[in-house]
Amino acid sequence: MQKLVVIGAGMASGRVLEHLFEADPDAYEVTLFNAEPRGNYNRIMLSPVLSGEKSYGEIVTHDDTWYGRNDVTCRFGEKVVAVDRARKVVIGENGEVPYDKLVFGTGSSAFIIPCPGHDLPGVVAFRDLEDTSAMTEASARPGAKAVVIGGGLLGLEAAAALRLRGMEVTVLHLMGHLMERQLDEAAGYLLRKDLERRGITVMTQASTKEIRGQGRVEQVVLEDGTVLEADIVVMAVGIRPQVQLAKEAGLAVGRAIQVDAQMRTSDPDVFAVGECVEFEGHLFGLVAPLYDQAKVLAKTLLDEEETFAVKELSTKLKVTGCDLFSAGDFAEGDSREDIVFRDPARGVYKRLVLEDDRLVGAVMYGDTADGNWFFSLIKDGTDVSGMRDTLIFGPAYQGGASADPLSAVAALPDDAEICGCNGVCKGTIVAAIEGGAGDLPSLRAKTKASASCGTCTGLVEQLLAVTLGDGYAAPAAQPVCGCCDLTHEEVRRLIRAKELKSQPAVWQELGWKTVNGCHVCRPAVNFYLLADWPLEYRDDPQSRFVNERNHANIQKDGTYSVMPRMWGGMTDANELRAIADAAEKYGAAVKVTGGQRIDLLGIRKEDLPAIWSDLNDAGMVSGHAYSKGLRTVKTCVGSDWCRFGTQDSTGLGIRLEKRLWGSWTPHKVKLGVSGCPRNCAEATCKDIGIVCVDSGYQIGVGGAAGMDVKEVERLAEAATEAEAIDLVVAFVQLYRENAKYLDRPYRWIAKVGLDWVKAQVLDPEVRAGLIARFDISQSVYQHDPWADHVQTRRAAYAPLADLSLEAAE
Amino acid sequence: MSWIDIGALEDVPLRGTRLVKTKLGCIGLFRTGEAEVFAASNTCPHKGGPLNEGIVHGRRVTCPLHNMVFDLETGAAQGADEGRIETFPVRIEAGRILLDVTALARSAA
Numbered sequence: 052m053q054k055l056v057v058i059g060a061g062m063a064s065g066r067v068l069e070h071l072f073e074a075d076p077d078a079y080e081v082t083l084f085n086a087e088p089r090g091n092y093n094r095i096m097l098s099p100v101l102s103g104e105k106s107y108g109e110i111v112t113h114d115d116t117w118y119g120r121n122d123v124t125c126r127f128g129e130k131v132v133a134v135d136r137a138r139k140v141v142i143g144e145n146g147e148v149p150y151d152k153l154v155f156g157t158g159s160s161a162f163i164i165p166c167p168g169h170d171l172p173g174v175v176a177f178r179d180l181e182d183t184s185a186m187t188e189a190s191a192r193p194g195a196k197a198v199v200i201g202g203g204l205l206g207l208e209a210a211a212a213l214r215l216r217g218m219e220v221t222v223l224h225l226m227g228h229l230m231e232r233q234l235d236e237a238a239g240y241l242l243r244k245d246l247e248r249r250g251i252t253v254m255t256q257a258s259t260k261e262i263r264g265q266g267r268v269e270q271v272v273l274e275d276g277t278v279l280e281a282d283i284v285v286m287a288v289g290i291r292p293q294v295q296l297a298k299e300a301g302l303a304v305g306r307a308i309q310v311d312a313q314m315r316t317s318d319p320d321v322f323a324v325g326e327c328v329e330f331e332g333h334l335f336g337l338v339a340p341l342y343d344q345a346k347v348l349a350k351t352l353l354d355e356e357e358t359f360a361v362k363e364l365s366t367k368l369k370v371t372g373c374d375l376f377s378a379g380d381f382a383e384g385d386s387r388e389d390i391v392f393r394d395p396a397r398g399v400y401k402r403l404v405l406e407d408d409r410l411v412g413a414v415m416y417g418d419t420a421d422g423n424w425f426f427s428l429i430k431d432g433t434d435v436s437g438m439r440d441t442l443i444f445g446p447a448y449q450g451g452a453s454a455d456p457l458s459a460v461a462a463l464p465d466d467a468e469i470c471g472c473n474g475v476c477k478g479t480i481v482a483a484i485e486g487g488a489g490d491l492p493s494l495r496a497k498t499k500a501s502a503s504c505g506t507c508t509g510l511v512e513q514l515l516a517v518t519l520g521d522g523y524a525a526p527a528a529q530p531v532c533g534c535c536d537l538t539h540e541e542v543r544r545l546i547r548a549k550e551l552k553s554q555p556a557v558w559q560e561l562g563w564k565t566v567n568g569c570h571v572c573r574p575a576v577n578f579y580l581l582a583d584w585p586l587e588y589r590d591d592p593q594s595r596f597v598n599e600r601n602h603a604n605i606q607k608d609g610t611y612s613v614m615p616r617m618w619g620g621m622t623d624a625n626e627l628r629a630i631a632d633a634a635e636k637y638g639a640a641v642k643v644t645g646g647q648r649i650d651l652l653g654i655r656k657e658d659l660p661a662i663w664s665d666l667n668d669a670g671m672v673s674g675h676a677y678s679k680g681l682r683t684v685k686t687c688v689g690s691d692w693c694r695f696g697t698q699d700s701t702g703l704g705i706r707l708e709k710r711l712w713g714s715w716t717p718h719k720v721k722l723g724v725s726g727c728p729r730n731c732a733e734a735t736c737k738d739i740g741i742v743c744v745d746s747g748y749q750i751g752v753g754g755a756a757g758m759d760v761k762e763v764e765r766l767a768e769a770a771t772e773a774e775a776i777d778l779v780v781a782f783v784q785l786y787r788e789n790a791k792y793l794d795r796p797y798r799w800i801a802k803v804g805l806d807w808v809k810a811q812v813l814d815p816e817v818r819a820g821l822i823a824r825f826d827i828s829q830s831v832y833q834h835d836p837w838a839d840h841v842q843t844r845r846a847a848y849a850p851l852a853d854l855s856l857e858a859a860e
Numbered sequence: 861m862s863w864i865d866i867g868a869l870e871d872v873p874l875r876g877t878r879l880v881k882t883k884l885g886c887i888g889l890f891r892t893g894e895a896e897v898f899a900a901s902n903t904c905p906h907k908g909g910p911l912n913e914g915i916v917h918g919r920r921v922t923c924p925l926h927n928m929v930f931d932l933e934t935g936a937a938q939g940a941d942e943g944r945i946e947t948f949p950v951r952i953e954a955g956r957i958l959l960d961v962t963a964l965a966r967s968a969a
Binding site for chain 2: 573
């Protein structure tokens with residue numbers, strides 16, 4: 052087997068490997084170097100990760116299983132020091148690897164304006180996960196400000212995502228209008244208006260003079276003297292191919308590594324692919340040509356003929372609600388004519404540029420449904436003189452066809468490109484559908500259409516609808532419920548970004564279709580509001596399920612169960628006596644629970660205030676056995692009694708319970724603290740479980756022992772009890788601020804990734820913020836609801852009227 | 861018609877409920893608006909859930925046990941579920957809630 056070494060695990064090199072293994076899994080033994088400590092992920096989806104619409108896990112394109120299955124030797128987190136072409140070896144930090152064929156996929160790095168202060172902490176690019184995490188972190192501080200330098204595709208996606216995270220965002224752009232390479236002025240204006248409507252400040256013709264700060268970025272100063280406050284500065288002004296290694300290896304390098312149409316460099320056994328490549332004077336930044344290159348290189352490596360050619364490109368912006376499309380060339384010229392359509396009220400603008408009866412450019416804003424049709428006219432060089440009068444209205448108006456929304460897709464020729472990222476045309480997709488791929492996931496698996504950036508998902512779904520007719524049921528975009536079109540994550544984000552602090556504000560601003568929600572959305576919205584605005588919003592009992600409203604668990608016969616707190620599972624004679632008395636007085640069945648407490652079952656609603664009052668008198672409070680909040684902290688007897696106990700697990704359990712009780716969370720939270728690794732408190736299947744060891748405390752999170760059974764994953768180790776408590780409190784607050792209502796911690800962690808959770812909780816500054824916000828919330832919500840209801844709401848537990856003694860006439 | 865004063869409007873919280881006991885079983889009072897109250901049988905025909913413990917939304921209530929939703933104007937179960945709860949005439953006068961007990965007698969007959 053020949054040895055193939057690939058330097059750089061980016062989108063292009065990942066795609067090369069995919070094609071290679073698909074065509075001939077046994078052709079090469081592959082070693083993959085990556086300076087980033089991880090494998091291939093979909094870099095163009097970092098914007099949705101930044102905005103929180105996707106998690107890192109969702110954008111990973113190749114995971115460990117994939118590398119394992121294909122026998123790829125992964126050397127991630129290791130930089131390549133040099134390439135010795137004479138000996139045919141790649142020299143990594145940890146040793147040499149010989150190659151028969153070598154592929155450079157070193158990509159590009161962000162261009163950083165070399166102004167004073169550009170190297171201050173807090174100045175980031177928007178290239179990789181580290182940048183994304185830095186931005187997310189900065190956005191966690193309330194009122195944080197971001198300055199984005201560069202109003203191109205990347206800069207605007209970053210700006211929109213940071214704004215969605217609630218930051219105050221200013222975009223600085225050197226040119227007269229945004230995205231000047233893709234948009235003309237009119238479309239640039241509409242885009243600017245849309246962004247400003249979302250609360251993003253846009254400054255054009257703004258030249259950065261200097262970045263200031265004491266040890267960290269604080270201000271951005273412009274040439275005209277304007278000073279902007281900034282907690283983070285994002286540089287998105289352009290990219291620079293990474294060619295240093297290739298240059299040092301003696302390969303032909305111009306602006307980037309020079310290759311021929313087979314992706315071969317000046318050395319016949321060395322190839323290059325992606326953003327580090329220069330071909331016929333062109334550099335490449337968008338994903339579509341990179342994928343084309345990958346296809347060509349895979350064939351070349353298998354000694355098959357294939358030629359790379361530069362194609363026309365189209366652009367879409369991945370900012371929800373900013374609909375723009377541009378393709379081709381739209382500079383003005385003597386021989387060029389424009390067709391323009393405007394609808395100011397709807398914010399629609401379309402411009403077509405014609406030359407010699409052929410379409411050469413198209414810019415659209417507000418309504419981009421026909422973009423792909425225009426793009427195929429440009430690529431094919433179709434003579435449009437016959438349809439010139441109605442051309443701008445799109446394919447639906449050609450040949451008198453009806454204005455059915457699907458007709459535009461139906462009218463596309465088979466070779467029209469639907470998925471620009473992966474170069475998939477309509478014919479391929481239709482053939483796959485007819486071959487049995489009847490839904491989006493299987494179609495993506497088979498053709499890769501809409502599997503990268505996803506902006507063509509709508510078109511692909513329309514093709515499914517056109518091809519399958521009534522046989523296709525569009526997947527519901529999982530909104531919270533029928534009352535709105537938004538997902539839980541969107542609702543949470545918008546509540547923060549738009550500062551919505553009441554239920555009516557949410558219903559109005561987020562377009563609720565019902566008067567005041569329903570039993571599905573109201574409890575969720577109520578929780579989101581109280582979690583984000585503990586001081587401004589008041590919990591609404593009418594948006595709570597019965598158990599949380601009545602502070603007891605309703606049973607199948609309409610009676611309730613009452614369970615007082617037993618801190619850390621400890622009780623005493625006095626409490627037990629009061630429980631026994633209450634059981635007798637109210638006719639309760641008595642059950643010892645798995646959470647180390649005692650449950651009194653069969654209490655009538657009318658009796659609830661009375662039994663609470665009796666238990667309060669003995670010093671007991673609600674155990675919240677009914678709430679989406681802290682339930683129990685199960686403990687073992689620890690070093691107090693046990694000959695194996697390493698720490699005071701009971702005491703830690705009690706202190707944790709006293710700190711956390713009363714807080715509302717997205718779903719219930721159960722804790723366990725075991726005094727030694729024998730783990731008698733079964734801490735390793737709790738939402739948060741601590742196992743004490745001689746050297747301190749092992750803190751695990753995301754366990755489950757219900758519908759799913761799952762062992763906790765290690766969040767951190769703490770040396771002291773105070774540190775352990777801090778980490779737990781910060782974790783709970785992070786969960787409260789970010790999880791979807793009714794997601795237990797393990798489900799939430801599966802979505803956002805344990806790495807992200809760790810990064811937040813382990814950062815001292817972020818942790819301090821989380822703890823401070825938790826304590827603010829506890830100042831409002833940590834009180835005994837039983838005592839409160841006994842005093843203020845006792846009457847509400849009795850019937851309003853009793854007519855059973857009156858004669859019914 | 862025979863209206864009986866059963867309590868003050870303000871004793872029923874907005875989008876909240878209260879219970880009225882009668883010889884013929886419990887009646888739920890559902891306050892759907894500032895000055896709008898409905899009265900209906902409190903027992904869900906599905907598994908007997910107490911509807912006064914449900915969440916009130918629009919002019920509907922969701923049973924707390926298994927999420928069956930009832931229209932309080934007609935008593936009809938919503939969506940795919942079948943079933944009906946009896947509704948009773950109720951009105952508000954000078955901040956007091958009045959229930960028509962003739963309807964109760966009739967339903968007994």
